[in-house]
Amino acid sequence: MEKRARSRIHRSLAVLTAAFALLAAAWAWEAGPQPTTAPAEGPLSGRVIAVDAGHGGYDGGARAPNGRWEKAYNLDIAVRLREYLVSLGAKVIMTREGDYALCDPNPPVRKKRQDMERRAARVLEGGAELLVSIHMNEYRDSGQSGPQVFYREDCPAGRELARTVQAQMIQALSPARAREALAGDFYILSLGIPSALVECGFLSNPQEEALLRTDAYCQRVAEAVGDGIAAYLALPERAQPAEREAR
Numbered sequence: 319m320e321k322r323a324r325s326r327i328h329r330s331l332a333v334l335t336a337a338f339a340l341l342a343a344a345w346a347w348e349a350g351p352q353p354t355t356a357p358a359e360g361p362l363s364g365r366v367i368a369v370d371a372g373h374g375g376y377d378g379g380a381r382a383p384n385g386r387w388e389k390a391y392n393l394d395i396a397v398r399l400r401e402y403l404v405s406l407g408a409k410v411i412m413t414r415e416g417d418y419a420l421c422d423p424n425p426p427v428r429k430k431r432q433d434m435e436r437r438a439a440r441v442l443e444g445g446a447e448l449l450v451s452i453h454m455n456e457y458r459d460s461g462q463s464g465p466q467v468f469y470r471e472d473c474p475a476g477r478e479l480a481r482t483v484q485a486q487m488i489q490a491l492s493p494a495r496a497r498e499a500l501a502g503d504f505y506i507l508s509l510g511i512p513s514a515l516v517e518c519g520f521l522s523n524p525q526e527e528a529l530l531r532t533d534a535y536c537q538r539v540a541e542a543v544g545d546g547i548a549a550y551l552a553l554p555e556r557a558q559p560a561e562r563e564a565r
């Protein structure tokens with residue numbers, strides 16, 4: 319009897335603990351875009367930078383031949399990039415920090431749209447002055463390799479940022495093919511702040527995909543992107559970003 323009573327108390331305690339954990343999680347979610355780590359002193363002190371790990375949850379993105387989804391590679395590098403930027407003094411706004419999309423299970427609009435709009439809201443409400451979105455490339459020709467950075471065509475500031483990050487990645491990673499930054503039509507680049515979308519490498523290229531699964535290479539990629547951001551912010555004169563696009 320006493321034993322049963324005690325186990326009832328244990329059960330009630332377990333239920334209470336679970337309820338508090340849920341409340342805490344709900345509060346953390348509601349609290350929205352907070353800088354995720356206390357900033358250090360450094361060249362990026364006072365800067366607020368958004369890092370978007372592309373895809374997540376139901377949206378896997380591209381798929382490597384071994385079955386691993388792009389969303390996992392993206393998050394790995396995005397988290398490393400956050401740590402690196404924080405070490406340089408920046409505050410970092412992450413659009414996601416785990417394997418989830420930001421949409422409801424059954425939204426009234428397309429899931430992808432709600433996901434992207436909520437990412438945009440986090441970036442803007444968090445006061446980010448610059449954004450990079452981390453992705454992986456794929457192509458039917460498995461010989462294609464190397465990082466490729468995109469900017470919004472009508473945004474001179476985004477073009478400067480993309481070119482600076484592309485140049486830094488070429489210098490740091492010495493890819494077989496040195497690509498130039500390209501214009502691309504991506505929603506995440508239209509938030510009215512200097513923005514670049516970084517395709518870090520090709521999952522369709524077996525050698526590059528294998529590299530992108532190693533800690534050492536992911537770290538080099540993240541630091542190259544971070545150094546590119548720092549170099550852009552250190553430019554003596556920078557162009558204005560395009561207006562935010564109404565969608």
Ligand SMILES: [Zn+2]
Pocket residue numbers: 372373379380388453454
């Ligand atoms: Zn992608």
